[in-house]
Amino acid sequence: MTRRVLSALLLLLAGTVAAEVPQSSKRPVDRPAALTLEGSGAISTAAPRAATLRGTAPAVSLRPRMRTREVRRLIRRHQKLRAAGAICGDPAIQGEVVGAVPGRIAGCGVAQAVRVRAVSDIALSQRAVMDCGTAQALKTWVDGSVKPTLRKMGGGVASLKVAAHYVCRTRNHKAGARISEHGKGRAIDISGFVLRDGSTISVLTGWTARDTSRALRRMHRDACGPFGTVLGPDADSFHRDHFHFDTARYRNGTYCR
Incomplete structure (x- = not known):
């Protein structure tokens, strides 16, 4: 076979193979940018951009509005301010860590004390020393x-209005009595509530007053649970002008009077 004939056969073979190759690629074709459901249920590619059921598209966008830059800045600033003074692992409890507070007599002292100035954005009239369990109960x-x-x-x-917090003393200041929970950093006394209009609800005068008695008695009752001991004006003469709260726990549950 001559070289000329061989070249002709190769050209003929190449043409035959090319004719058998499909003209369109078998690679999947991307879907149209938008699809809609027609009334017949068939999918149409000649549809608007957003896939909707005909006649049911909402007139108003349901996408939530984004916060403005100024709002986001104020939120971040508030979070930083709260976090800067957070204690007991809770941003809602503001104050400072004190650490170990030694007692001057046996039985007093706090192993890990904090000094609380506010809880849940409600200020204390004086910074109160206690442990974190008591701070959490207060919150x-x-x-x-x-x-x-x-x-x-x-x-x-x-x-x-804080009447007392940590102080190394016996119960009700009685000689020979057991150490008070105040001496262990587990108690706080509340004598009143200052309102935003500047007025004050006093435990001493408000406990039996017509316009404040119900509120004070409710708050006294609700403290049973978060605190282990709750004492008020009906407990004894030592507590006629304040609520005593402490986190001591008893086998038979909370002690509330």
Whole structure:
């Protein structure tokens, strides 16, 4: 076979193979940018951009509005301010870590004390030293009872009047008595509530007053649970002008009077 004939056969063979190759690619074709359901249920590619059921497209966008840059900045600033003074692992409890507080007599002292200035944005009239368990109980009571109870009185609660917190002493200052929970950093005494309009609800005068008695008694009752011991004006003469709260626990549950 001559070289010329061989070349002709190769050209003929190449043409035959090319003719058998499909003209269109077998690669899947991308779907159209938008699909709609027609009345017949068939899918149409000549549809608007967003796939909707004909006649049911909402007139107003359901996409939530984004916060403005200024709102986001204020939120971040508030979060940083709260986090900067957070103690006990809770941004809602504001204050500072004190550490170990030694007692001057046996039985007193706090292993890991904190000094609380506010809980859930409600200020304390004086910075109170306690342990974190007591601080958490105070926050639970403020959130669950104080705020909702006083929300319609004088614009709501602004601060708590603290009568006593940590102090190394015996119960009711009696000689020979057991060490008070105050001496262990597990107690706080509340003598009143300052409202946002500047008025004050006093435990001493408000316990039997017509316009405040119900609120005070409700808050006293609601403290049973978050705290292990709750004492008020009906307990004894030592507590006629304040609520005593502590986190001591007893086998038979909370002690509330």
